[in-house]
Amino acid sequence: MIELDRAAYSYGGDALFADISLNLTPGSFHFLTGPSGAGKTTLLKLCYGALQPTEGQVRVFEEDISALGRDDVALLRRRVGVVHQDCDFLDHLSVADNIALPLGVAGKVSSGTQDDLTELLAWVGLTHRRDAHPPELSGGERQRAALARAVIMSPDVVIADEPTGNVDWEMSQRLLKLLVELNRMGKTVLIATHDLSLIRAAKAQVQARVLRIANRGVQLAGADL
Numbered sequence: 001m002i003e004l005d006r007a008a009y010s011y012g013g014d015a016l017f018a019d020i021s022l023n024l025t026p027g028s029f030h031f032l033t034g035p036s037g038a039g040k041t042t043l044l045k046l047c048y049g050a051l052q053p054t055e056g057q058v059r060v061f062e063e064d065i066s067a068l069g070r071d072d073v074a075l076l077r078r079r080v081g082v083v084h085q086d087c088d089f090l091d092h093l094s095v096a097d098n099i100a101l102p103l104g105v106a107g108k109v110s111s112g113t114q115d116d117l118t119e120l121l122a123w124v125g126l127t128h129r130r131d132a133h134p135p136e137l138s139g140g141e142r143q144r145a146a147l148a149r150a151v152i153m154s155p156d157v158v159i160a161d162e163p164t165g166n167v168d169w170e171m172s173q174r175l176l177k178l179l180v181e182l183n184r185m186g187k188t189v190l191i192a193t194h195d196l197s198l199i200r201a202a203k204a205q206v207q208a209r210v211l212r213i214a215n216r217g218v219q220l221a222g223a224d225l
């Protein structure tokens with residue numbers, strides 16, 4: 001589903017990482033961990049086509065992302081829901097309108113949109129915040145709204161960058177539960193996190209593989225984590 005074949009990435013100087021080969025199979029659940037600055041966000045960006053490898057190949061849904069035109073990348077991105085680290089929203093729009101934004105951009109608003117939105121808001125526990133504006137949300141509410149926005153297009157893959165970065169343990173468990181539910185629905189899940197306790201909690205619920213990025217490479221972490 002997402003394959004890196006001897007991929008490298010450099011922002012201009014030395015390669016941040018090199019020779020990375022990975023295969024995220026359909027329905028799999030992966031964590032990506034590693035020290036700050038090791039390149040987790042960068043690697044996620046390669047996985048959803050926001051960056052292209054400086055060497056090697058990245059294939060998403062069997063397409064080489066370096067060979068895709070802009071329209072093809074836009075289509076691919078609709079099949080990959082992303083929860084960004086900073087959960088940016090349009091502050092002048094309501095929570096519901098922010099979550100629905102990807103549908104509008106894709107020209108997919110339909111008569112069923114409001115019902116879908118109602119269901120999604122209930123799933124993330126934000127029904128009562130439907131008409132609030134993003135600056136009024138707590139950290140955990142922002143993360144849940146960002147997750148709802150990432151899945152409104154029913155993507156095949158969900159990628160989340162530090163989805164529990166600014167929330168307490170209870171909220172991180174709630175977010176994890178939502179991500180596990182998405183995986184049980186058949187979605188491929190990839191989460192970048194520093195939070196080893198989150199990874200341990202996930203392993204009790206789902207068959208998760210842990211990739212560790214360090215020393216310019218990626219290794220599969222052992223069961224001792």
Ligand SMILES: Nc1ncnc2c1ncn2[C@@H]1O[C@H](COP(=O)(O)OP(=O)(O)OP(=O)(O)O)[C@@H](O)[C@H]1O
Pocket residue numbers: 011016034035036037038039040041042043
């Ligand atoms: N657009 C950019 N231009 C130049 N350097 C960048 C850019 N984005 C990131 N970097 C650098 O690349 C390295 C990896 O950044 P990245 O954000 O991928 O790491 P990370 O592992 O996600 O870090 P963190 O855990 O702190 O979020 C860092 O040294 C960062 O400063």
